[in-house]
Amino acid sequence: MKVFTIAAVAAASFVMLSATAAQAGPVPQRQKNQAARIHQGVEAGSLTRGEAKALRHEQRHINRFRRDALSDGHMDRKEMRILTNAQGKANRHIHRLKHNGQEVR
Numbered sequence: 001m002k003v004f005t006i007a008a009v010a011a012a013s014f015v016m017l018s019a020t021a022a023q024a025g026p027v028p029q030r031q032k033n034q035a036a037r038i039h040q041g042v043e044a045g046s047l048t049r050g051e052a053k054a055l056r057h058e059q060r061h062i063n064r065f066r067r068d069a070l071s072d073g074h075m076d077r078k079e080m081r082i083l084t085n086a087q088g089k090a091n092r093h094i095h096r097l098k099h100n101g102q103e104v105r
Helices: 002-024 027-044 049-069 077-098
Strands: none
Touching (some): 027 049, 049 077
């Protein structure tokens, strides 16, 4: 009986964690990719210190929204859409600032 109870609790925990991770979708990986692009832009000199600071601030805002959206245990469609749109906007900002002709010498 104890083995069955432990197995049932473990299975339920796994299902709950999997559902939360699935709802988060590709968001964490996309955030990591954007952070890496910002870092690469600074290293290559295509982003100034001020541009990088503004982009990192935008990334913090997105991370804060994601954390707040998941605070109740799941992310609904509206929250996911807002988050995806914010990441797309941040992606465009990174591209524009990396290719605006300003270089750090």
